[in-house]
Amino acid sequence: MSIQWFPGHMNAARKEAAKTMEVIDVIVEILDARIPEASCNPLIEELRQARQRPCLKVLNKADLADPAVTQAWLDLYNRQPGVSAVALSCQHAGDAARIPRLCQPLAPHRNSIVKPLRMLIMGVPNVGKSTLMNALLKRRIARVGDEPAVTKVQQRHKLNDRMTITDSPGLLWGTIKDPRVGLLLATINAVGHTVVDDEAVAEFLAGILLARYPARLSARYGFAVEGLTSTGVIDAIAKKRGCLLAGSGGALDRDKAARILLADYRDGTLGRTSLEKPGTEAEPQAGPA
Template sequence: MAIQWFPGHMTSARRKAAETMAVVDVVIEVLDARIPEASCNPMIGDLRRHRQRPCLKVLNKADLADPVVTEAWLAHYNHQPGVKAVALSCKKAGDASRVPALCQSLAPHRDDGTKPLRMMIMGIPNVGKSTLMNALLKRRVAKVGDEPAVTKQQQRFDLSPRMALIDTPGMMWPKIEHDSDGYMLAASHAIGRNAVIDEEVAVELGCILLARYSPELEKRYGISVSTMDGQALVEAVAARRGCRIKGGGLDLEKAALILLNDYRSGAIGRISLETPDTRQVMLAAHARRVEDAASSARPASE
């Protein structure tokens, strides 16, 4: 199942973001540290590069991500021109307080007191943009919820006489090109549940966890996973946790939600679903498939 999710209000949100980009100095792009590239909206990159705006990439929820993998992502992003990257948890005020100084370093021309440093917080739904806004302002001004697409309109606030913040609605992009990204986004709760089938998402999540975090699975559920695939893992969770439907069969939907919620909450452990290396392998495989499809479509005479 290819996962797509682009609610109607996101079209107007993109248009408004493009207009506002003209008058901001730094883009703060909030990513999910567990899936940094899968949670990176290509439209945001296009908008800021068009206006030549520097970017602070905030790898939020770093307390839930694999710290070794997060370090690899920071090195990856910090080699990109016009980009700084930082890993933090926006729920920790001390972490969030680092953000303004990092933005200032990306726009040193706004450190002369003549004009305020204008920062725009952007990202996909449910990565913590509003949580970051509230932490920076030290008061609750943005609605926060554990569901994607809570913020629907831009909001501007003065952080100080010399700094201004603009919070934007979470924006997806019209077509998720890679199926694996769709599943990682759904597993990490960045896509509305009405667009996904929880059991399918849990099976795909299980495949990744089995490949890289099998000891954590065995500890969490008290099972041996050495011969399992994703489907078998969901079934084992159902049996272990007593998830049954009327008649005695396994309630796989309930078990899927248990696995998904345990990943999202960090109950399984600190998990990262992609690394810079696995991302490159996935992109290379995708490029080969595209080339093979193009070759098959060419007339034999070419």
């Protein structure tokens, strides 16, 4: 399954970002700490390498991710030239306030009224860029929503006499050819509902949870997971939650059950989980779907 989802404003955003990158000093790339590699847009890396700009990689929503796995990602990124990485939650004002200070060492020559530090926030949709902007500016200037493509245009703001920051729309690449990456992005709602089927995403997620965090499923939904496939997890949730299709004589509403699992994962109800580790593929589905 490849995903093609490139709304018109994203194409414009790519061109605008390439132009803006000429006059900024540091890229602040917001990643989802649960899927750092999948939420790392290769277009952003391509643009920043072309302009030789340093990057602060922010593993946002770290409070929802497995802390040991997050540390492994930080170790990896902090070894890369021109890159610094930090894990935090932009929901917390104190965490967000650290970001400009962490950017400064990446461009030490930009630290005055004459030469202010110019930062550009980038990332795929729904990783928390707007939440970060609101926290940094201490006012609601960007609309926040648990859906992709909320921000449509670049917005530049002055943090103080020595720093400016520009927010940019969530940016995906034109065709996501790797089905694993597409499904990982779908688990965090970085692509629209019309592009990928909720049941397929939920079964993919269930497979990873079965392999790595089976106790979380048992604790949340109250069923034993031994011997279950990813399809079986969706069926078991439907039975436990009474998800039945109206007028079907008791047939399971798997779509509703899938949405329950996805919602519980996205809001952290299932606990701190990470879906990919450095240097490895996501865990395969446990048994046939």
